[in-house]
Amino acid sequence: MIKEYYQFIKEYLRLANPRKDYLLITFLTALFYKAFALLIPFFASWIIKYATVGDFNTTYLSLAFLGISYVLYHLFLYFNYRIYGKNMQYCYTNLHTKILNKLMTVDENFTKKISKGKLLNSINSDVLDIGDMLDTLSELLMTLVQVFAVFVIISCFNLCLAIIFAIYAYIYIASRNYYDKKVNEYYEKQKKNNDQYSSLFSQILNGLQEIKTFHMLPKLHQKLNKIKKEYSKNYMTKRKYYVRRENDVRFITHTFSILLYIVLVLLMIRNIIRVDILVLVIGYFESMIAYLDDVIESSSTIREVNVAVKRVDTILHYRSKEKLSFGDYEKETVKGILEFEHVSFSYGNKEIIKDMNLKIIPKQITAIVGESGTGKTSIFNLILRLYQVDNGMIFLDGKDIYEYSKPSYSSMISVVNQKPFIFNMSIRKNLDFVDKDITHQIEACKRVGIHEFISTLPDGYNTILREDATNISGGQKQLISLARTLLTKSKVLLFDEITSSLDPETADHITHLLKDLKKDHTIIMITHKPELMKRADRIVVIKEGKIVGDGTHKELMKNNTHYAWLQTKKSASKMGVFDND
Ligand SMILES: Nc1ncnc2c1ncn2[C@@H]1O[C@H](COP(=O)(O)OP(=O)(O)OP(=O)(O)O)[C@@H](O)[C@H]1O
Ligand SMILES: [Mg+2]
Structure with a gap:
């Protein structure tokens, strides 16, 4: 178990990366307020000891010590809370930034592995849980020190009493540990249900229109209810173990209290201890119950946070299928000449782009056309450096696109989607x-x-x-x-079927706009619309990942049967009529 905790603490520190000074102050303030808490029963027993023998000067002194201990206890506790808040905020911002930065680097498979719901829950609650962690850790460690100190103090007075304390602590921890594990098991299941629920709900929000149109609500209700039912089942089981834990633990504490009182009375009858020691031992036993509670609470929180740490860890350590690395070449402006040289590209084993050679120049509208699934968007994805080519090279103004720095490249190329x-x-x-x-x-x-x-x-x-x-x-x-x-x-503008969902008027307007934009841009547009293809200065026809035609509309209509066939395909929506200038 210790190894497990050690491993967890290591993971937490790597992930949350708390500030060293916050770490130190948290532990020190915890150490001090716990130490003063330990002194309180001590001074209380002194008061009784000296008052009973009539030594009132020392009694008053003990009273003063008791008061000072209380004041210092609260002072350090206050500082501990203050630093807790600061650390929490630091950790929270830090983790959010890390997650956001990570999201900017992941590929499309990310959302397949980590659902939107899981991601949102991680951003909301996991990060908060992790922010709490430093406090919980210091609490656990310092309370363990307190428990140890109580043993040492009690064994100084009487070994038999110390043994009772030890047996009590062992049984208490073992039984709570058993129930806590169970409670945690069902808590994890509940969290999983929560992720599923949020995920489905966010999909519903995205697809409200379709859900209404296709009357999908009853089916979705069923799905949501199924998740809810499972959630309730897990919640009830968790609750059952929770209640049993509370009962058993109380029973153990009451049994040992009685045992302790019997032993204390026997020791007093035999004159082995005095009344002040009796008060001290009872004081420490009461404290011990609280300490053990704290130990268990902290370790169960740690177990819960462990789940959060693992979830955030999967996000932060998600490895994109291919690691794209970019250079540091910076350029203020480019002309916008794009060149594909023997480029091939596949998703897994499926070859999408096959030995493609293509040069696209500025001040022109180049249309990329072809049947659905033929690799048009993949060409854009390669230009946008979302994937790495398998073979060949892509150049922007004669320079390998992967050599441009990230900010420089992204300021030169933009994409507009549907x-x-x-x-x-x-x-x-x-x-x-x-x-x-x-x-x-x-x-x-x-x-x-x-x-x-x-x-x-x-x-x-x-x-x-x-x-x-x-x-x-x-x-x-x-x-x-x-x-x-x-x-x-950006000098290079990529348009991926932007007009397909627009009304004829806006589509018409955008087409005119592209004509204006080409004066100072390289325009590449993917389109399925015959009317729009005609508007391009140059049309590149793609079939199964290969260029099978390249020229103007007129040229292609004459000598390219595939293009002529694409032209006969019906446009998805009726467009404004263009004059072919
Ligand atoms: N991330 C991906 N992983 C695996 N295969 C993919 C991925 N993206 C696209 N594909 C596949 O690659 C092929 C080319 O897809 P692409 O999106 O480039 O086609 P497209 O020509 O843009 O089609 P459309 O006209 O329908 O938009 C398709 O068969 C598609 O299923
Ligand atoms: Mg596409």
């Missing part, structure tokens, strides 16, 4: 993430053509964007997200 991610904050705050300058923000919004609309809103740029907001359409949100992308000053 479903833009917008925070539940004001338009202004959403844009602030990239550039706080309001004139730049307005410029960007003007360029994407959303400024006028924003100006008509009662709160203007302070309008709060919400998923369920009715004052702003999906298309308008898309435009705001586009404005945010422009604020990044």
